[in-house]
Amino acid sequence: MGGTFDPVHHGHLVAASEAASEFDLDEVVFVPTGTQPFKATRKVAPAEHRYLMTVIATASNPDFTVSRVDIDRPGITFTVDTLGDLTRQRPDEDLFFITGADALNQILTWKSSSELFELAHFIGVTRPGHVLDVAHLPGERVSLLEVPAMAISSTACRERVETGRPVWYLVPDGVVQYINKHQLYRQPLGGAE
Ligand SMILES: Nc1ncnc2c1ncn2[C@@H]1O[C@H](COP(=O)(O)OP(=O)(O)OP(=O)(O)O)[C@@H](O)[C@H]1O
Numbered sequence: 605m606g607g608t609f610d611p612v613h614h615g616h617l618v619a620a621s622e623a624a625s626e627f628d629l630d631e632v633v634f635v636p637t638g639t640q641p642f643k644a645t646r647k648v649a650p651a652e653h654r655y656l657m658t659v660i661a662t663a664s665n666p667d668f669t670v671s672r673v674d675i676d677r678p679g680i681t682f683t684v685d686t687l688g689d690l691t692r693q694r695p696d697e698d699l700f701f702i703t704g705a706d707a708l709n710q711i712l713t714w715k716s717s718s719e720l721f722e723l724a725h726f727i728g729v730t731r732p733g734h735v736l737d738v739a740h741l742p743g744e745r746v747s748l749l750e751v752p753a754m755a756i757s758s759t760a761c762r763e764r765v766e767t768g769r770p771v772w773y774l775v776p777d778g779v780v781q782y783i784n785k786h787q788l789y790r791q792p793l794g795g796a797e
C-alpha cells in the first residue's frame with residue numbers, strides 16, 4: 605500500500621485490512637513515499653518520522669510490514685520504481701498495489717503508466733466522498749474495493765493537531781504519542797493544499 609502517511613491513520617489501516625481479507629493477501633507492505641510527485645511543493649513531515657509512525661501503527665499486525673524502498677531511493681518517488689524494487693526483492697510473488705480511489709483515478713498521469721499494469725494488480729479503495737470511474741483503466745488489472753466509511757484524512761489529522769484538537773482514535777495511540785513527543789504538525793500547514 606503506497607501513501608504519504610503524513611500521518612498514517614485508521615482509514616489506511618482499515619483499507620489495508622479489508623484488501624488483505626478480500627484478495628486473500630499474505631502480507632500488506634506499507635510503502636511511505638519519499639517525495640510524491642504531486643505533493644512536491646507541499647510541506648510534508650520528514651520521511652523518517654512518517655516511516656516510524658507507520659511502523660508503530662502496523663506493529664501489532666503480523667501480516668503488516670513497512671518498506672523503506674521509497675524513502676531510501678533518492679529523488680521523486682514514482683510507483684514504477686516502487687514496484688520494480690519490490691519485484692526484485694520478491695521475484696516469486698504476485699504484487700497488488702493498494703491505493704485510494706482518488707489516487708487511482710489519476711494513474712494514467714503517473715510515470716510509465718502503461719508499465720504499471722504489468723507489474724501489479726491495482727486495488728482502488730473507495731473512501732467517503734470520492735467517486736471512482738475506472739472505465740478508462742484495464743479491467744483485468746484493476747479492482748475496486750469499498751471499505752467501511754471512515755471519513756478520516758491525514759490533512760484533517762494535521763489540522764486538528766495544529767489547532768490543538770485531539771487525534772486520539774483517529775490514529776493509533778502510539779502515533780498520537782509519537783506526534784506529541786516529536787511536536788509534529790504544530791506549525792501552520794504550508795504549501796498548496
Ligand atoms: N479514510 C480513508 N479510507 C480509504 N482510503 C483512504 C482513506 N484515507 C486515505 N486513503 C487512501 O490511502 C492512500 C494513501 O493515503 P495518504 O497517505 O495520501 O493519506 P490521505 O489521508 O489521503 O492524506 P492527505 O489528506 O494528506 O492527502 C491514498 O491513496 C488515499 O486515497
Ligand SMILES: O=C(O)c1ccc[n+]([C@@H]2O[C@H](COP(=O)([O-])O)[C@@H](O)[C@H]2O)c1
Nearest residue numbers: 606607608637640682683684707714715
Ligand atoms: O508514479 C507516479 O507518477 C505517482 C504519482 C502520484 C502518486 N503516486 C503514488 O500513489 C500513492 C498514493 O499517493 P498519495 O500521496 O496521494 O497517497 C503513493 O504510493 C504515491 O507514490 C505515484
